[in-house]
Amino acid sequence: MISSQKYRINSLAKDLGLKSKQLAGILPGGDAGITHQLSPDEFGYVIDTLTASAHEVSIDDYIGGKLDLDLPARKTAAEKPAKSDDKASDKSGSREHKSGAEQKVEQNNDKSQQKKSDAERAKERERAKAAAEKAAEKRVQHGQSERMQQLREAPRPDAIAAKANSKMKQNLMRQNQQRQQKLTQQNQMMQRSATTEEQGKILTEPTASAKKTRIVDTRTSSVDLSRYDEKLDRFVSENSSKKQSGAGDNRGKNTHRPMGRNAYGTHGGKNRIGADKRGKKQQEVAPKQPLEITIPETISVRDLAARLKVTAAEVIKRLMSAGVMANVTEVIDFDTALYVAEDIGAKATKEVVVTIEDRLFDDTEDSDNELIERAPVVVVMGHVDHGKTSLLDKIRNANVTAGEAGGITQHIGAYRVNIHGKDITFLDTPGHAAFTAMRARGAKATDIAIIVVAADDGIMPQTIEAINHAKDAGLEIIVAINKMDKPGAKPDNVLQELTKYELVPEEWGGDVMCVPVSAHTGMGIDTLLEDILLIAEVKEYKANPNRRAKGTVIEAKLDKGRGPVATVLVQNGTLNIGDVVIAGTAVGRVRAMIDDKARNVKDAGPSVPVEIIGLDEVPAAGDEFNAVENERMARELAEQRKSREKEASFKSNATVSLDDLFAQISEGAKELKIIVKADVGGSAEAVKSSLEKLSNDEVKVKVIHSAVGGITEGDVMFASASNAIIVGFNVRPDKNALDTAERQKVDIRTYRIIYECIEEIQAAMKGMLAPKFKENLLGHAEVRQAIHVPNIGTIAGSYILDGKITRSAQIRVVRDGIVIFEDKISSLRRFKDDVREVNSGYECGVGLERFNDIKEGDILEAFEMVEVEQ
Secondary structure, three states, X not given: OOOOOOEEHXXXXXXXXXXXXXXXXXXXXXXXXXXXXXXXXXXXXXXXXXXXXXXXXXXHHHHOXXXXXXXXXXHHHHHOOOOOOOHHHHOHHHHOOOOHXXXXXXXXXXXXXXXXXXXXXXXXXXXXXXXXXXXXXXXXXXXXXXXXXXXXXXXXXXXXXXXHHXXXXXXXXXXXXXXXXXXXXXXXXXXXXXXXXXXXXXXXXXXXXXXXXXXXXXXXXXXXXXXXXXXHHHHHHHHHHHHHXXXXXXXXXXXXXXXXXXXXXXXXXXXXXXXXXXXXXXXXXXXXXXXXXXXXXXXXXXXXXXXXXXXXXXXXXXXXXXXXXXXXXXXXXXXXXXXXXXXXXXXXXXXXXXXXXXXHOOOOOOOOOOOEEOOOEEEEXXXXXXXXXXXXXXXXXHOOOHHHHOOOOOOOOEEEEEEOOEEEEEEOOOOXXXXXXXXXXXXXXXXXXXXXXXXXXXXXXXXXHHHHHHHXXXXXXXXXXXXXXXXXXXXXXXXXXXXXXXXXXXXXXXXXXXXXXXXXXXXXHHHHHHHHHHHHHHHOOEEOOOOEOEEEEEEEEEEOOXXXXXXXXXXXXXXXXXXXXXXXXXXXXXXXEEOOOOOEOOEXXXXXXXXXXXXXXXXXXOOEXXXXXXXXXXXXXXXXXXXXXXXXXXXXXXXXXXXXXXXXXXXXXXXXXXXXXXXXXXXXXXXXXXXXXXXXXOOEEEEEEEEEOOEOHHHHHHHHHHOOEEEEXXXXXXXXXHHHHHHHOOOEEEEOOHHHHHHHHHHHHOOOOOOOEEEEEEEEEEEEEEEEEOOOEEEEEXXXXXXXXXXXXXXXXXXXXXXXXXXXXXXXXXXXXXXXXXXXXXXXXXXXXXXXXXXXXXEEEEEEEEEOOO
């Protein structure tokens, strides 16, 4: 195994007793520095070059200590009369296999060889040639075996270097032996000098100590410096005491000393120079360690400068070089602070902040051994009058025995039914408002959604909305085709319509269960419940009851006699009487728990809905609740959440809008969700298909809902929950929708030309959206009477509902939520006087330039286009 250790040139030169520049010049190129690290190949090249210069036969044999066994025999043969001077030209092939030692011996014996006769020299040449050929064959075989052994063992470069150094050290030891006597004499003289000083014999002549100074080469011998520690300590203590005591006594006195002399009158220049050299050498050997700091998510410039141990001006200068203009009180993010720290040379890491939530909540994952099966949670949604409430009542009443019938006196928004020994939890949400509120807060309280569709009416607008809700929330969908007992029931038409919304029934090869039921007769109820259990068995819904409770607030209210009351659904763990619970900003200790059958219970496990009493305030629907151990810490967390909500009210919500769409795409957003509302169905489908074609590799345009009619408050809530934008085509939002959109920060875009809608969204996706004008809504007026004036046209006798109408404003005529016409005001009068504006609560007459088809009940929407600063 080849060692990964690397030698520097200066270290190898020191070990071999050579100069660093000499070794650096051996490498190819000659531009390597003395601190260059040698690779195994470079190390071998240097050793081979040095060995070749020393006239050795084989570097592998020399370093490995495996010289040929017949070397002594060759030396013995070389002592006999050998070859003549012309042997190099006649027998050059045999000389290539001879070692350097044989050649040297042969050169020394040239004179004796010349004295022999020609016959003897011929015989000697024949014998030498035969011996050389035999030795060459032997060395070749031995070298091949040794090379195979080396390849197997793969000697390490550090072992090779150690063996190479051993011979060099042997040469150095012979030299050191010659110096040893001199060094011994020097040490004896230093010991006599130290003994003399310890006895108090101070030299009177200042130059005497300098003459007796001896230089000890510690590289070749070891000197016991511990014997001088006592003298050094006494010298330092005496010197420091003299400085302290003489600080006050020498005031006003001439304390001038001769140049180059220390307190004892001796020359200290060489000592100081030596100390300075040693200090510089220590600094070179021990490089300065970089400063290590931690940086939080956000930090001010002043605090960053303090952590980096530099001035604030230095940090500001680094920020300016990066294009960031900031003062000392400016707060910068982690990435900017990290750039400054690395630019200065510090090593920065992100500060791990342990929040109260981390200390208070137990977020450890449950192991498979701790999990048990839990009941599925089902929500029922559908269009109005399609029998959703009747179906829920039928399911609940069918699973209540006669003894328990009287117990169902209290409705808590959720209940449980038992089918074949297994429980199912139903959430009875009034409409989609509560479900939307729960989704808007990120709560995933339900597992399965039952979409109720009337067999005689088919799919209606609220049915489509419910389907989109369930699909966007990622729920398992079961379609219950209700009212099968009616004569006009057409279940096949319902199945056909479901395919338009990507819901393919199982009967047609899809994966959506469609169950015909009748809430009136009870037909299909058992089949529906069995399908729910089948999905639950396939999905394997599990939870751990042996931990602190965690769940979701379904609904909450303020009761006059009991105070704040919250209906919660336990999703994991077990909730017990006396547990400290935090839900949003509400904190309290559970004083009582009531189940769906109005019974007081002491605990509630996973998938169990209960009503709890004991909170200090009413939580919001969809808030997550947690059972904790430390009540004081829980109240501190509630205060922090209140502060965050107050700060968030002053900041813009991070909902998607076309203005910052490109920035969100750059940050990693992959999907743009859009809700389309149009005046007619054909327009809605055209806008939807055109928008979905804008999808590219970076972002996908997804129309999550499209319908006919004006933009309502429900559309705004849907967009807020799904983080979507609303696109209106020839429709306008009503007053409640506008107010809700302003509160929820939902972006509403209205168009009258489809190409403008496509181009604007496409430009926003490319980051080129730069609106030049912004619509400023002034007010609304209701047409109370249409007055026809000859030669003038129709005057709209109107009442200002909100805001105001100015003479320079533009008017948008809205009829049943659909924009009829846009025009400018030709005249604005109050009684007989022309006025510039009319405020809310007053009546006026409004004349339009190009539109006369005004009818009673129309809404005149006044607005003006304000130029936006670029």
